[in-house]
Amino acid sequence: MSRIATRFAALRAEGRGALVTFLSGFDPDRDTSLAILKGLPDAGADVIEIGVPFTDPMADGPSIQRAGQRALKAGATLPGILDLVRDLRRSVRDTPVVLMGYYNPILSHGVARFCADAADAGVDGLIIVDVPPEEADEVEPHARASGLDLIRLIAPTTDEARLPRVLGATTGFIYYVAITGITGTRSADYAALAPAIARLKRHTDLPVAIGFGIRQPAQAAEAAAAADGAVVGTALVDTLAATLDEGGRATPRTVDAVLDQVRGLAGAVRAARKAAA
Known part of the structure; x- marks a missing residue:
């Protein structure tokens, strides 16, 4: 099985959902980005999403x-992000890594x-925001040949x-996608999540992870209890942005x-299923 399938199977056996974290690669610089990414598994991240920066990010x-x-x-750059993953894999062996872009x-x-190249670097899956399933044949055969999972966004508006x-x-x-619209602009309607996931x-x-609009530990817990995981990015x-200096540089x-x-979010996600039981 892939690292992603293995991780979700292990979490299912534990009786809990996943915490999926998103951060843009190289934000605010390569060294700081790598230091954060290396620390995510010990902080409680179950899956690491790395954003590939792009000049026209229409969903962000x-x-x-x-x-x-x-x-x-x-x-x-895209090659730079792959090199970042290679460095990450020197110390983070088992945690799934997904590129989103x-x-x-x-x-x-x-x-x-x-x-x-992505598979060689240690990437496990891809989320390509602007490739709809109707055009999957442009990517899917190559992803499959390289052993990469192709993860899809499903919105509340996706019909039967x-x-x-x-x-x-x-x-x-x-x-x-728990909300219609772009990331980080409002919170999800958690009362509607359970029937949507059902x-x-x-x-x-397949496991279902809920993202867009999750900001607080309690929200992450609700999402992880309703589905198989919660995605937190914005x-x-x-x-991260609040810690930067006036020039946008990292601080201690x-x-x-x-x-x-991440530790706070992970604690809430781990407690969610226990509370529901």
């Missing part, structure tokens, strides 16, 4: 857009070459007729502030 809210701009200013840099790199097609092109886990589970055995990016507080927040 203001916080993640600014993170991407800081990363690009720090020299982030947009198709243009992948297309410029060459799809087949990118998938092979389209759902089988979306799920049919998905491996690893499903990323359920609808997905009628169509697939809240972590905002914490930056790494610890993010990892302390």
Whole structure:
């Protein structure tokens, strides 16, 4: 099994959901980014998502857009992100790593070459925001050949007729977008999550992680109790940004502030299923 499947199976056996963390690679600089990423597993992250900065991030809210701009200013490129993952894998062996980004840099790199390079670097899965399942054949064969999971975003607006097609092109886990709109702009309606997840589970055995709009430990706990995991990104990016100096540079507080927040989120996610029981 892939690292992603292995991790979700282990968590299911433990009776708890996953904490999936998102941060933009190279934000605010390569060394600080790598230090945070290396610390995530011990802080309680079960899956690490790394954002690939892009100049036109249409699904990202203001916080993640600014993170991407800081990363690009720090020299982030797609090959640079893959090199960052290689360095991460020197110490983080078992935690799944997912790259989240947009198709243009992948297309410029060459799809087949990118998938092979990503797998060689230690990447386990891809979330390509702007490639719909109807165009999956541009990426899916190359991802499969390289052993990469292709993770799909499913929104509240995805209807029953389209759902089988979306799920049919998905491996690893499903990323359920809890709100309509861009990241980090508002919170989810948690009362509506349980029936939405139940609808997905009628169509697939894949794990479901809920993202977009999760900022507080209590919200992460609700999401992890309703599904198989919670994805937290904007809240972590905002914490990182709040520690930077006036020039946007890391300070001695930056790494610890993010990892302390992850510990709080992880504790809430781990307690969620116990509380429900």
